[in-house]
Amino acid sequence: MDRYTIAGVVGSIREDSLNRKIAGAMCAATPDSLDCRIVEISGLPLYDPDLDGNPAEAWLRFREEIAGSQGVLFVTPEYNRSIPAALKNAIDVGSRPYGQSVWAKKPAAVATASPGGIGGFGANHHLRQCCVFLDMPMMQQPEAYFGGVSDDKFGPDGTIADEGLRKIAEGFGQAFAGWVDLIHKGRHLLASDPAGSDGERAAIPLGS
Numbered sequence: 001m002d003r004y005t006i007a008g009v010v011g012s013i014r015e016d017s018l019n020r021k022i023a024g025a026m027c028a029a030t031p032d033s034l035d036c037r038i039v040e041i042s043g044l045p046l047y048d049p050d051l052d053g054n055p056a057e058a059w060l061r062f063r064e065e066i067a068g069s070q071g072v073l074f075v076t077p078e079y080n081r082s083i084p085a086a087l088k089n090a091i092d093v094g095s096r097p098y099g100q101s102v103w104a105k106k107p108a109a110v111a112t113a114s115p116g117g118i119g120g121f122g123a124n125h126h127l128r129q130c131c132v133f134l135d136m137p138m139m140q141q142p143e144a145y146f147g148g149v150s151d152d153k154f155g156p157d158g159t160i161a162d163e164g165l166r167k168i169a170e171g172f173g174q175a176f177a178g179w180v181d182l183i184h185k186g187r188h189l190l191a192s193d194p195a196g197s198d199g200e201r202a203a204i205p206l207g208s
């Protein structure tokens with residue numbers, strides 16, 4: 001497996017965020033295949049199309065960091081059954097100016113974590129909806145809705161102390177590494193196929 005640069009985007013801007021710690025565990029599980037760095041979203045001014053010609057420095061920094069990555073790992077809490085405003089703003093900032101989205105074609109995965117029982121299911125699927133529109137190949141399985149997450153599942157250094165949670169988070173990180181590899185290698189294969197990727201290939205009969 002090749003090694004890929006990954007942008008970790010955490011939907012919480014809270015200093016002691018549970019989601020940030022889980023993102024850290026996912027990244028730490030795949031040192032040989034993913035070079036994963038958290039891209040901060042907290043300092044991004046609200047996206048305003050009127051400022052496309054005079055963009056905020058923080059928008060440019062954010063777009064550059066996402067553009068320079070080969071995949072995006074989203075780990076986010078749920079706010080009022082959707083994604084936090086800070087994360088939606090970051091998605092909007094990265095999607096514009098029109099036609100210059102930095103998200104397009106980047107393989108991605110989403111995990112949600114909450115002290116609540118349904119593990120941020122609503123946020124998880126709202127985020128998937130945005131990513132589908134943004135043309136990001138989304139990992140479908142495994143899904144990760146971490147419910148019942150609380151501070152006592154983590155050690156003082158922020159690593160996951162709860163073995164069950166740690167194993168699932170690490171497994172998710174490893175599955176994402178496989179997904180990123182599959183998308184990039186698949187693209188490479190298509191590009192080197194003389195039939196190309198533009199629909200010229202003969203249809204494969206059903207059942208073959």
Ligand SMILES: Cc1cc2nc3c(=O)[nH]c(=O)nc-3n(C[C@H](O)[C@H](O)[C@H](O)COP(=O)(O)O)c2cc1C
Nearest residue numbers: 012014017018019020077078079080081114115116
């Ligand atoms: C404005 C707000 C709305 C919230 N709405 C939800 C919700 O819809 N579902 C849920 O499971 N938790 C909800 N929570 C609780 C968060 O899941 C909890 O605060 C969690 O720890 C936030 O993640 P973080 O630790 O990564 O910051 C909400 C919290 C806030 C501040």
